[in-house]
Amino acid sequence: MNWIQTKTNSRFPRDARYLIGVSGGRDSVALLHWLINLGYKKLIVCHLNHQLRGRSSDADARFVEKLAGKYQVDFEMGAAKVRVLAKKKKMSIETAAREARYSFFAKAAKRHRCHTIFLAHHADDLVETFLLNLIRGAGLTGLAAMRDLSTRHIGDLDLTIVRPLLSVWRSDIDKYVREWHLRFREDATNRNLAPTRNRIRNRIIPYLEKILGRNIRQNIWRTAIIAAEEEKWLDNEVPDSTNPDLSVPKLRMLPVALQRRAILKWLRAQNVSEVGFDVIERVRSLADREAPFAKVNLPKDRHVRRRSGKIFVE
């Protein structure tokens, strides 16, 4: 993993303080070891106990705490009832776990006044997430949200997320872990996989590689990396809006790609969540001169209507 060293070093001086997310699984254990080896001394190991697997989750937490002790770095632990959260917010376990993690990271960032976190996502994660989003038809909100360097707004905090391993394959991490005889918790990363992600990792990618007779992962990785940057750029092109209504003439002036994003951002600002492509396309058609619909139905008995050149939610 030497070649990624240069980039990480030059942007992130070793004597500064950083958070690092450590589940106790192979990837985060490898990342922690690698950063320590590079001379990053002021790390704050952050571990969230997701409480999804009872005693096994507690054992993960103790394992990570010991590891932090061994490396003589700070340790920050949190706990979340992910299953309860998922039910309450009607989210998948995977989404709820991610939300809980980031809100925990944000708290740790505030407490330690340290707004940069290292995460251990690697190239296979990127490819799997890309395919997962593709299969879900995520489209509009970006095929690939993971970038090697990004910012996430959490409450009033801007958290800088650094993923030094995003171009490193799982097999190279395996090799690294074997070479250094690193111990890790087998359960920590993989047991919480959503069934679809599991199928993509264990069946679909191997099948694609078999049928197409070459390493397609590298190609998908490229596409995902490019798409992530393009997504970021497109998203920046559409300003956040707090207006309660959308101006039809202004919407019409935008190219289709930006119309869709403007509608998505606007609906979200109106607290309309879980917006699918169909809803966006119907709202978009309200701006047509010969609009085929007079109103668009939203969940929870709300509607989008057009009147006197404005589109609004009621």
Place this chain on the structure above:
Amino acid sequence: MNWIQTKTNSRFPRDARYLIGVSGGRDSVALLHWLINLGYKKLIVCHLNHQLRGRSSDADARFVEKLAGKYQVDFEMGAAKVRVLAKKKKMSIETAAREARYSFFAKAAKRHRCHTIFLAHHADDLVETFLLNLIRGAGLTGLAAMRDLSTRHIGDLDLTIVRPLLSVWRSDIDKYVREWHLRFREDATNRNLAPTRNRIRNRIIPYLEKILGRNIRQNIWRTAIIAAEEEKWLDNEVPDSTNPDLSVPKLRMLPVALQRRAILKWLRAQNVSEVGFDVIERVRSLADREAPFAKVNLPKDRHVRRRSGKIFVE
């Protein structure tokens, strides 16, 4: 296929003249029949004999000519030696066939002074092309080039391409063809499929549907439709340049997504074709303050270098 009628009608009046590409295969035969039924009378049926399958190709051409006669519309035929072209230009048969087709369409457009062509690409074509480009790592030049309405520059001509069937699935076309008892040439569309496209159509998409237990085609279609518009927008954001060099400070000011596109467009303008992601990333790194490379190798013993704030090909 009724619901797509409105859109086609309002933008493309029935009494105007249009070209239509007809291979003789099921999809284009259905599209031709559908347009005739809608009352489009002044169609010019365009058929290119790709000369890939000897007598069978000639039979396709005769079949399409008869069909045009039956519907009492104009018929325009061309012939291309696709295999020779592919060898000469070092292209795949599929790419060479497409180039030959568009150059034939452009000639027909000029001769008939009619710059709009209907093509029979459907929803499954879109999904297959999207996956094909993904697997090839096409990324930068767009995951999905097909849109329901687009413009293609061919020489000094702007050809407007209309694909009314882009949201219609193959199964619906099958149904339409059966209902109307349409005859078509079985060979005309499918025999020339590249092996990878064939595998995507016949093995990978069915496998994905089986493993993921739902209709993933619809989701990929959505993503492809969105990506096509975003691609168009991104491409418009980077101006065409005829400059022999790239300014380093200007390049640095662009977001990464546009840097990549600017480099791609610039290299193409310098007649550097077949540019891969790696070359673009290395050229991009030339703009770094601490550039790890002094020059980037190109095919045919050419190089990209940086000197006094300029990046140029030599």
